[in-house]
């Protein structure tokens with residue numbers, strides 16, 4: 001078994017002048033959290049893995065089968081050698097060496113930038129960033145694995161959304177996009193990990209005020225189910241918003257377990273709608289992780 005190498009040290013083995021590995025025979029074992037992943041047209045999967053908050057990610061490359069484990073926010077351990085990937089130089093994972101060591105992990109705060117920054121994103125290359133307040137054309141994603149994010153100032157950023165998002169519904173409202181800047185050819189793109197509604201903060205404040213968040217957390221199970229899982233369950237249900245608003249108004253039991261949710265009588269109809277839309281916005285994580 002190899003000793004673990006910090007990702008910063010693995011990245012030092014990539015020649016900054018050529019972007020290529022200095023020694024493609026040297027084997028490394030790394031442990032880190034998947035920030036985002038892209039399924040390429042040939043079904044190979046590139047994931048961006050971070051082991052220390054605020055530091056650049058290492059690309060890891062594998063096939064679709066092992067790549068299924070490379071879901072954002074999952075901590076993984078993998079061994080391999082450095083070689084070329086369609087998105088740069090990556091740790092090419094040795095068959096059978098990938099294992100999941102934890103789930104639902106965080107990797108620290110994201111830098112926030114507007115669309116114009118992506119003309120030259122080199123200062124944040126490989127780092128986790130938040131592209132703020134962009135519109136993505138509504139409707140299903142195409143088969144190109146990319147989408148265009150438009151800022152109010154007219155600048156456009158090309159998003160790598162991966163083949164897996166094909167035909168899935170794009171957010172039809174303004175969002176912040178989290179992901180990793182990658183240079184392809186001479187263009188900076190953002191490998192997108194998740195979309196978050198620009199109204200999410202407001203809705204979350206209602207969730208605190210109306211005590212939803214004493215029983216629920218977006219990511220982890222408390223007394224009630226994680227909102228991320230609620231959104232994943234109803235992601236293709238056209239009645240989802242009504243189902244959720246109904247649950248708030250009347251309460252419910254048996255859908256997630258034996259513990260009932262009491263009716264939330266104080267919540268106004270407008271608040272119910274804002275909360276339901278916020279909860280369902282977590283389906284965009286599922287869309288990009290599928």
Ligand code: HEC
Pocket residue numbers: 207210211212213214215216223224225230243244247248252253254255256257258259260261262264267275276279
């Ligand atoms: C006292 C704890 C508690 C509070 C407060 C609470 N919930 Fe729940 N919630 C639960 C439990 C428990 C369930 C699972 C019920 C079940 O299995 O059907 C649940 C389920 C849900 C679901 C899933 C519904 C479905 O159809 O699958 C949604 C959405 C939800 N809650 C939203 C909210 C919102 C929004 C608020 C605040 C307005 C809130 N909850 C307040 C405990 C709570």
